[in-house]
Amino acid sequence: MIICPKCKKELKDGSKFCDACGAKITDTIFCPNCGNKTSKESAFCEHCGTAIKKNVTAETKAEEKSQNKEKRNFDKLPKRFRFGAIAIVVVLLIVFVGKQFVGGGNQEYCLYLKDGQMVYDDYSKDGDYKLTSHLTDEVSASYFGPDQGYIVSRFVSFSENGKYVFYPDKYDEDVFTLYCRNVKKPKEEPIKIASDVTSYNVNKDGTKVIYLNEEGGLYSHDLKDSEKIASDVTEFYVDEDLEKVGFLKSDGGYYLHNKDNEKIASDIESIEHVSDDLSVIYYEKEEGLYRQSEDEEDPTKISSDICAVQNIYDSGEIYYTKEDTLELNLSDYVIDDMAEADQALTEPEYPEYPDYSDYDSDEEYDEAVEAYEDAWDEYDDASNLYYEKELRDELRESLQDSTIDVEVYSLYYYDGKESVALSKNLTSNSYYLSYAQDSPVIMYKEYNQDTSAGVKLSEIESTYEVENLVRENLESTAISYVAIGEQTSMLEQKNATQIQFSSDGKELFYVEDLADDEESGDLYKANISEKGVQKPEFVDEDVYPYLLRQVDNHLIYFKNYDSNNNRGDLWVDGKEVDSDVCGYKLYFNEGAIFYYSDWNEDKRNGTLKLYKKDKTTKIADDVYSCMLKEDSILYLHDFSWNSYTGSLFRYENGNSEKISDDVNCIIF
Incomplete structure (x- = not known):
C-alpha cells in the first residue's frame, strides 16, 4: 500500500499519481554507486554515502544549490585544490579509484589509525611512529570503523617526493590544527602551521601552504612564517x-592575490568553474551565468534565468538548463467517443401511473398497470443513460476549462560565443543530466506531446483521471536524445536507463527492458561519432542497471544481483569474473580490479581478490577494507566489531606482510 505524500490517501501499489489530488508518487530509487535501494528523501545513500541525484522541486532548489555548491565545484576546481574538499567525494575516490591523494613519491609508507591516533609507517622494523596526540576529543572505537579513514584522509597530503607529510590534529567537525613533519626525521618536533584550519593546499615540494581558517582568514605559510592574504574568505583556488x-x-567578490588583491568580479552567488591557471572563472549571480577573464575589464553574460549548470568544459563549451512550465489542455488528450451517441439522447418523460377511475374494468386497469411497469423499466434505463450523458457533459465542460502545469526544463549549449536552445521540453527529472566528462556530449529526455493516443471519454469519470493519465503518458513516452555539441541525435530506445558515457564521449552504455522488479535488464552499447549515435549493439541480458561502470576502457557490470545483501556476479567486458561479489566495494588501478567475493553483508567482510588480464588472484579472506598504493595494496584483516580493530597487511608481488595489529582503519 502507498500513501499519497500530499493528501494522505491510501493508493494501490504501483500508483504513479494520486487519483484524488493528482500528486506524483515517486518510485523507490537506487543508489548510483552501491546499487542499494534508498530513500528518495535522502541527500546521500544510507549504505555507502554517495550523493543521490534527486528530482528537485522549486521549493528545494535554493537550499540544495547552497548545500551542493562545494560538491559541484569539486569536480571543476584545479586538481591541486581538490584535496580536502568534502568527505563524500573522497569516499567515492577511495572506493572507485584508490589513489588520488597529492604527492607521495614511490609511496613506500602508509598511514593508519591506531588507538584513535594517526600512525606513519615506512614498513621498516622501527619505522612506525605516531603523528598525532589528540586527533579528536570525541574519539571512540566506533568513531573510526574500518571504512572511516576518509574522515581524516581528506586532510592528509604529502610532498611529491614523500619527504613531508601534512596532517590534522585536534580534529573537530572538519576544523583542525594543521601540522607538517619531515617523515625522515621522526624525532624532530612537527611544524605547526595553524589552528582552526578548514582546508589547505600544498605545492609539489612541500615548501608552501595556502590555508583557510574557520574565521575566513586566508594565509600563505612557508614552513616558517604565515602571511595573511585576505579576510572573510569562503573558498579559494590555486594553480x-x-x-x-x-x-x-x-x-x-572574487579576487586574485597580488600586491593589491585585484578584484575580478562582484556579487557572485556561486562559482561554477575555474580554469586551471585561474585566468577564467564562470559564476552565477542573480540567476545569470557569467564568464570573467582576468585580462577583460567586464564580464561576459552567457545567459539569464539559469536553473543549473550541467558542465563547463576546458574548451569553454557549456551545457546549462533553464526552468519553465508547460501548460497542457486536458481536453486535447481525450477522445470523445460518446459525442454522437450523446447528441442523439433526449431527456426521457416520466411515465404516469394509471388512475383506476379511468378504466371500466379491473382487467383493463391491470393491463394498464402492466404497461406502466414496462414503461417504467424503459424510463429507468433511458434515465440512467441520460444521467450518464449529463455527467459526461459536465466532464466535457470541466475538461474544456482544465489545464495542468508540467514542470519542464530547457537545455542550452554554449559554444564559447553564443547559446543555442537544444530542447525546451526536458522531463521534470532533468535537473541533473548524464554527460561525458572530457567532451561536450550530453543525454536528455524530452516529453512527447503527441495527443493521438488519447483516452476515451467513456473510460474516465473525472479530470483527475485524465491528469494522471496525461502525466503517466508524458513520462512513459519521453524520448531520449544525445547532443554532441549542438548536434542532437535521437536514441531509438525509449526505456533506456542508467546511461553511462565514456569520459571522451565516444561510447554510450545503458540498460533497457527492465524486469518487473526493475533490478535487471538488457545491456546495450552505442558508439558516438560526429554523425550522432550509431546503432546500439546488444551486450548482455539480466544486467543489474545501477552498478554499470566503464573504467580504464573496461565495461564492468553485475548480474544476479541481490540488492538486500549487496552482492552478485561480477562481469568484465562480457566475461564472468566471480560470484557473490560486493557491488559497492570495487577498486581500480591501471587495468587491475580489486574486489570482495563471498561477501557477508552482516559481517561486512569478504575475500579480497585481484583480477587482471583475465586472471583472478586471491589475496586474503576476512578482509574488511583496503586501499590501493602505487605498487601494492593495504588491507584490514580479521576486524573485531567489539574492539573496532583489526590487523593491517600489505600485499605486494603475490605476498602479504603484516604491518601492525590493533588498527582502526587505513588512511593512506
Missing part, C-alpha cells in the same frame, strides 16, 4: 605551484 591564488569573499 599547480601555488604561485597564483584566487578567492571568493563573503560579500561575493
Whole structure:
C-alpha cells in the first residue's frame, strides 16, 4: 500500500499519481554507486554515502544549490585544490579509484589509525611512529570503523617526493590544527602551521601552504612564517605551484592575490568553474551565468534565468538548463467517443401511473398497470443513460476549462560565443543530466506531446483521471536524445536507463527492458561519432542497471544481483569474473580490479581478490577494507566489531606482510 505524500490517501501499489489530488508518487530509487535501494528523501545513500541525484522541486532548489555548491565545484576546481574538499567525494575516490591523494613519491609508507591516533609507517622494523596526540576529543572505537579513514584522509597530503607529510590534529567537525613533519626525521618536533584550519593546499615540494581558517582568514605559510592574504574568505583556488591564488569573499567578490588583491568580479552567488591557471572563472549571480577573464575589464553574460549548470568544459563549451512550465489542455488528450451517441439522447418523460377511475374494468386497469411497469423499466434505463450523458457533459465542460502545469526544463549549449536552445521540453527529472566528462556530449529526455493516443471519454469519470493519465503518458513516452555539441541525435530506445558515457564521449552504455522488479535488464552499447549515435549493439541480458561502470576502457557490470545483501556476479567486458561479489566495494588501478567475493553483508567482510588480464588472484579472506598504493595494496584483516580493530597487511608481488595489529582503519 502507498500513501499519497500530499493528501494522505491510501493508493494501490504501483500508483504513479494520486487519483484524488493528482500528486506524483515517486518510485523507490537506487543508489548510483552501491546499487542499494534508498530513500528518495535522502541527500546521500544510507549504505555507502554517495550523493543521490534527486528530482528537485522549486521549493528545494535554493537550499540544495547552497548545500551542493562545494560538491559541484569539486569536480571543476584545479586538481591541486581538490584535496580536502568534502568527505563524500573522497569516499567515492577511495572506493572507485584508490589513489588520488597529492604527492607521495614511490609511496613506500602508509598511514593508519591506531588507538584513535594517526600512525606513519615506512614498513621498516622501527619505522612506525605516531603523528598525532589528540586527533579528536570525541574519539571512540566506533568513531573510526574500518571504512572511516576518509574522515581524516581528506586532510592528509604529502610532498611529491614523500619527504613531508601534512596532517590534522585536534580534529573537530572538519576544523583542525594543521601540522607538517619531515617523515625522515621522526624525532624532530612537527611544524605547526595553524589552528582552526578548514582546508589547505600544498605545492609539489612541500615548501608552501595556502590555508583557510574557520574565521575566513586566508594565509600563505612557508614552513616558517604565515602571511595573511585576505579576510572573510569562503573558498579559494590555486594553480599547480601555488604561485597564483584566487578567492571568493563573503560579500561575493572574487579576487586574485597580488600586491593589491585585484578584484575580478562582484556579487557572485556561486562559482561554477575555474580554469586551471585561474585566468577564467564562470559564476552565477542573480540567476545569470557569467564568464570573467582576468585580462577583460567586464564580464561576459552567457545567459539569464539559469536553473543549473550541467558542465563547463576546458574548451569553454557549456551545457546549462533553464526552468519553465508547460501548460497542457486536458481536453486535447481525450477522445470523445460518446459525442454522437450523446447528441442523439433526449431527456426521457416520466411515465404516469394509471388512475383506476379511468378504466371500466379491473382487467383493463391491470393491463394498464402492466404497461406502466414496462414503461417504467424503459424510463429507468433511458434515465440512467441520460444521467450518464449529463455527467459526461459536465466532464466535457470541466475538461474544456482544465489545464495542468508540467514542470519542464530547457537545455542550452554554449559554444564559447553564443547559446543555442537544444530542447525546451526536458522531463521534470532533468535537473541533473548524464554527460561525458572530457567532451561536450550530453543525454536528455524530452516529453512527447503527441495527443493521438488519447483516452476515451467513456473510460474516465473525472479530470483527475485524465491528469494522471496525461502525466503517466508524458513520462512513459519521453524520448531520449544525445547532443554532441549542438548536434542532437535521437536514441531509438525509449526505456533506456542508467546511461553511462565514456569520459571522451565516444561510447554510450545503458540498460533497457527492465524486469518487473526493475533490478535487471538488457545491456546495450552505442558508439558516438560526429554523425550522432550509431546503432546500439546488444551486450548482455539480466544486467543489474545501477552498478554499470566503464573504467580504464573496461565495461564492468553485475548480474544476479541481490540488492538486500549487496552482492552478485561480477562481469568484465562480457566475461564472468566471480560470484557473490560486493557491488559497492570495487577498486581500480591501471587495468587491475580489486574486489570482495563471498561477501557477508552482516559481517561486512569478504575475500579480497585481484583480477587482471583475465586472471583472478586471491589475496586474503576476512578482509574488511583496503586501499590501493602505487605498487601494492593495504588491507584490514580479521576486524573485531567489539574492539573496532583489526590487523593491517600489505600485499605486494603475490605476498602479504603484516604491518601492525590493533588498527582502526587505513588512511593512506
